[in-house]
Amino acid sequence: MGGDHPSQECKAPSTPGSKKLRSLPLGLYLSGGIVALVFLLGLIAPLIPYDPAAAVDYQRQLAGPSWSHLLGCDGQGRDIALRIVKGTEAFFWPGILAMTIAVIGGAACGACAGYMRGWVGQAVRGLMQLLDTLPRLVFIVLLCTILDPGMYLIATTAGVLFIPTIAAICRRKVETLASEDYILAHIAHGFHPAWILGYHILWLQCRPLLIRQACTVFSYVLFVETALSYLGDYGVQEPWPSWGNMVAQTREGVGFWPWFVPAVMIVVSIAALLAFGNAIARREEAMR
Amino acid sequence: MKRIFLALLRRILGGFALLLGASFIIYMTVRAAPGDAIDAISPMGTPPEVKAQLMAEFGLDRGPLAGYGVWALRSLCGDFGDSLVFAPGERVMAVALPAFGRTLLLAGGALLVCLCFALLWAACNPGGSRRSQLLGASLYGVTSAPSFVIAVAFAQAVNELVYRLVDARGFVTPSWYPIPIACSSMMPYLFAGITLILSDGLLIDLVNYLRSELQALRRSPFIAAIRAKGARVTGHLLKNMVVPILSAYASRLPVVLGGVVIVEYVFTLDGAGYVLLEASKNRDFPMVVGLSVLFTALVILVNIISDVVKGWLDAREVAHGG
Amino acid sequence: MRPLLRVRDLTVVFDTAEGQRKVVDGVSFAVGMGETLGILGESGSGKTISSSAVLGLIDDTPGVCGGEIVFTQGDHEISLLEGLDTCVTQRPDGLYVKDNRRWMQHVRRVMTPIWGCGMTAVFQNPRQCLDPLERIGAQVEESVGLAAPHLTAAERMQAALDWLQKVQMRDPLRVYRSYPHELSGGMCQRAMIAIALARHPALLIADEPTTGLDTTVRAEIVALFHSLIQESQASMIYISHDIREVLYLASRVIVMRSGRVLEEATSEDLLLGRGTRHPYTATLLHAADLPTGQVSETV
Numbered sequence: 001m002g003g004d005h006p007s008q009e010c011k012a013p014s015t016p017g018s019k020k021l022r023s024l025p026l027g028l029y030l031s032g033g034i035v036a037l038v039f040l041l042g043l044i045a046p047l048i049p050y051d052p053a054a055a056v057d058y059q060r061q062l063a064g065p066s067w068s069h070l071l072g073c074d075g076q077g078r079d080i081a082l083r084i085v086k087g088t089e090a091f092f093w094p095g096i097l098a099m100t101i102a103v104i105g106g107a108a109c110g111a112c113a114g115y116m117r118g119w120v121g122q123a124v125r126g127l128m129q130l131l132d133t134l135p136r137l138v139f140i141v142l143l144c145t146i147l148d149p150g151m152y153l154i155a156t157t158a159g160v161l162f163i164p165t166i167a168a169i170c171r172r173k174v175e176t177l178a179s180e181d182y183i184l185a186h187i188a189h190g191f192h193p194a195w196i197l198g199y200h201i202l203w204l205q206c207r208p209l210l211i212r213q214a215c216t217v218f219s220y221v222l223f224v225e226t227a228l229s230y231l232g233d234y235g236v237q238e239p240w241p242s243w244g245n246m247v248a249q250t251r252e253g254v255g256f257w258p259w260f261v262p263a264v265m266i267v268v269s270i271a272a273l274l275a276f277g278n279a280i281a282r283r284e285e286a287m288r
Numbered sequence: 289m290k291r292i293f294l295a296l297l298r299r300i301l302g303g304f305a306l307l308l309g310a311s312f313i314i315y316m317t318v319r320a321a322p323g324d325a326i327d328a329i330s331p332m333g334t335p336p337e338v339k340a341q342l343m344a345e346f347g348l349d350r351g352p353l354a355g356y357g358v359w360a361l362r363s364l365c366g367d368f369g370d371s372l373v374f375a376p377g378e379r380v381m382a383v384a385l386p387a388f389g390r391t392l393l394l395a396g397g398a399l400l401v402c403l404c405f406a407l408l409w410a411a412c413n414p415g416g417s418r419r420s421q422l423l424g425a426s427l428y429g430v431t432s433a434p435s436f437v438i439a440v441a442f443a444q445a446v447n448e449l450v451y452r453l454v455d456a457r458g459f460v461t462p463s464w465y466p467i468p469i470a471c472s473s474m475m476p477y478l479f480a481g482i483t484l485i486l487s488d489g490l491l492i493d494l495v496n497y498l499r500s501e502l503q504a505l506r507r508s509p510f511i512a513a514i515r516a517k518g519a520r521v522t523g524h525l526l527k528n529m530v531v532p533i534l535s536a537y538a539s540r541l542p543v544v545l546g547g548v549v550i551v552e553y554v555f556t557l558d559g560a561g562y563v564l565l566e567a568s569k570n571r572d573f574p575m576v577v578g579l580s581v582l583f584t585a586l587v588i589l590v591n592i593i594s595d596v597v598k599g600w601l602d603a604r605e606v607a608h609g610g
Numbered sequence: 611m612r613p614l615l616r617v618r619d620l621t622v623v624f625d626t627a628e629g630q631r632k633v634v635d636g637v638s639f640a641v642g643m644g645e646t647l648g649i650l651g652e653s654g655s656g657k658t659i660s661s662s663a664v665l666g667l668i669d670d671t672p673g674v675c676g677g678e679i680v681f682t683q684g685d686h687e688i689s690l691l692e693g694l695d696t697c698v699t700q701r702p703d704g705l706y707v708k709d710n711r712r713w714m715q716h717v718r719r720v721m722t723p724i725w726g727c728g729m730t731a732v733f734q735n736p737r738q739c740l741d742p743l744e745r746i747g748a749q750v751e752e753s754v755g756l757a758a759p760h761l762t763a764a765e766r767m768q769a770a771l772d773w774l775q776k777v778q779m780r781d782p783l784r785v786y787r788s789y790p791h792e793l794s795g796g797m798c799q800r801a802m803i804a805i806a807l808a809r810h811p812a813l814l815i816a817d818e819p820t821t822g823l824d825t826t827v828r829a830e831i832v833a834l835f836h837s838l839i840q841e842s843q844a845s846m847i848y849i850s851h852d853i854r855e856v857l858y859l860a861s862r863v864i865v866m867r868s869g870r871v872l873e874e875a876t877s878e879d880l881l882l883g884r885g886t887r888h889p890y891t892a893t894l895l896h897a898a899d900l901p902t903g904q905v906s907e908t909v
Contacts, residue, residue, distance in 0.1 A: 137549050230436050
């Protein structure tokens with residue numbers, strides 16, 4: 001046969017080109033900066049001494065922003081900026097924990113479900129389907145009713161409940177890649193399946209997806225913590241600060257800054273986390 | 289026809305097995321309560337005869353599996369026992385089902401409106417241009433906020449702008465209020481719906497999903513082939529979008545049900561989410577467990593329905609063993 | 611006689627990660643009434659892109675950036691790329707900028723009366739070129755209905771079955787009721803040919819219609835093209851990387867490489883080795899193992 005070339009027919013590039021590449025970094029740096037700031041606050045928060053009783057000072061009740069209190073004070077005269085920083089403690093390490101559980105568990109279960117054909121794969125697929133049917137927030141509320149747990153248990157549960165989502169994504173990727181020629185070639189060359197699965201498929205191919213999902217899980221923990229603390233019966237209790245229970249001060253009908261600042265922090269952090277995950281994933285995909 | 293029927297039967301049986309599995313997880317969570325389970329799950333000051341009844345209902349006097357069997361058999365008949373605190377003496381199902389219906393209406397309706405808007409947005413802004421990127425970014429910033437923040441901001445804004453129309457915990461009708469009372473009782477539902485649509489990143493998630501599906505479809509070879517034969521593309525596009533739209537609806541409904549729990553609580557709407565949180569606060573166990581099972585059953589049911597409709601619309605789904 | 615289609619200096623540019631690239635660079639050719647033109651070239655030579663440009667099916671930016679395409683419909687000569695220069699500007703650094711939205715609207719307006727009855731196409735990967743959610747019958751009927759809107763439903767069905775018979779389906783009724791995923795690639799390609807020819811086009815563009823099919827099926831499809839085109843007296847552009855298919859079907863051949871036309875010759879001249887020949891064409895002929903002078907027997 002004449003001219004049966006293996007190279008691909010020249011088609012239009014799948015990403016419409018340089019314009020998209022050029023517009024990437026701004027969003028990436030902006031969201032990355034905010035995420036870095038939140039992480040930094042989460043890291044330094046435990047180092048700052050905070051005594052809830054001593055923080056109350058009715059002299060400066062509802063004081064507006066000033067040089068000594070950058071974001072003003074709340075209804076009990078507590079410094080809002082300090083409480084914002086201290087509030088990161090409530091979700092930071094739980095968020096990291098949930099992220100780790102969800103990503104490692106999801107990648108492992110996804111690889112098993114996609115790669116194994118026998119009863120093990122069948123069982124993992126069934127388990128994933130089962131976990132997927134539990135509505136997350138409802139189940140967390142149920143758990144809170146029974147156990148009255150701390151944020152770490154809630155975060156663990158959230159992480160476990162995110163496993164099926166991540167596993168489904170990994171599984172789809174594994175299934176499409178498993179029949180691709182270069183993976184078959186690796187198998188034929190005698191590489192160990194675990195190495196091919198772990199390195200060539202999960203690390204090289206699924207990494208952008210996993211990063212995006214990790215950010216989603218972290219933002220979900222942030223959401224659950226602030227929501228539960230806002231509702232007031234579970235989560236962080238007064239006088240300890242959380243962004244959620246700071247927003248809940250609207251119920252006392254006090255001022256503007258005390259609820260507005262934490263509300264903005266919540267919205268901006270969640271938006272930045274999701275945007276950061278998307279931007280990183282898209283950049284990794286564009287680099288291919 | 290027979291093949292479709294068999295696939296349907298298998299799907300329903302699978303859904304039933306899933307429900308059993310999920311309810312087993314819920315049941316085991318109840319049994320995992322620390323210390324003496326019966327003390328942990330009954331509210332303060334419960335009389336001993338009620339405790340004994342609870343114990344029998346939840347099968348706590350037997351082993352885990354036997355206990356689950358007893359509880360599951362009763363639950364299957366729709367009997368989750370009596371409410372303890374939230375609505376003392378009433379059957380759980382009598383309280384939960386109507387509340388659940390209202391919640392479903394709210395969540396399903398909000399998701400439907402959201403989906404329509406997302407579809408319109410995705411069709412009108414195919415992406416790529418700077419304008420649509422900017423629009424997308426602004427939409428992104430607003431709608432990724434959690435529902436309770438949007439609800440609070442909403443309530444505060446209305447409070448400040450319109451004379452105390454909405455309290456963070458309820459709805460206040462001022463004397464000059466122009467809308468008739470019958471309609472104004474629906475206003476909190478409207479606010480809750482708008483909050484649901486605008487929160488938890490739902491809208492931007494749907495827009496992104498539908499846009500990428502639409503783009504993939506527009507670029508697919510068969511659309512070019514239909515163009516080349518001189519036929520109109522719109523009908524084919526719409527028909528091929530039905531399946532993605534349906535699966536978007538089915539997969540996002542659990543997310544909205546999560547959001548609805550909080551939104552109902554914030555706006556004090558008499559729905560399943562509000563009942564769930566109130567019952568949970570008061571440690572009304574039969575109610576909480578009954579509602580959890582209902583929520584789970586709904587998710588499974590919606591998935592089955594969407595799978596069946598997909599199989600009916602797209603013959604490939606059945607062929608691939610759906 | 612006026613040619614049916616005249617393409618002059620066609621230029622197509624795409625954005626890539628390394629900047630803009632001209633994938634079609636000043637291509638010119640013409641197709642006469644009732645003539646079959648073969649376009650020969652390896653993968654990436656720009657032959658598929660050229661034909662998509664003629665059909666107005668390029669969606670990517672910047673896409674078509676220059677040239678002239680004139681199509682004769684009835685007594686009218688329609689210039690397909692008229693107004694292109696108002697949508698495209700070339701910046702001082704050589705980059706093309708195009709108002710794609712306006713251009714696409716223009717293309718839709720110009721091409722709508724031409725698509726189908728003027729020119730139509732058969733692509734590669736036939737299984738992906740049929741609407742996956744509709745039965746083959748409905749898709750053929752859509753074509754039949756566009757060509758003859760006055761038919762009743764029963765007549766349309768009969769016409770569709772006739773077309774399926776004409777493309778030599780062994781069991782037209784079964785195919786009529788099948789979905790694309792239930793048929794083989796060869797069967798789908800036959801259905802595509804039926805759909806295209808049911809509109810009685812003046813020009814059929816066959817874009818590598820045999821790629822990915824088995825050797826025996828390829829021969830059948832090529833034979834089908836041969837008989838149906840002769841019967842309908844339509845013009846055809848047959849694009850392939852297989853020199854045998856092109857020489858068998860086409861009376862005139864252009865050879866493309868890296869977006870340029872290297873050589874244009876009649877099939878006879880190519881086979882018999884008459885005239886000067888570009889070294890690349892010679893390589894292609896040599897690789898196909900067609901000894902010059904004896905080719906008429908092999909085809």
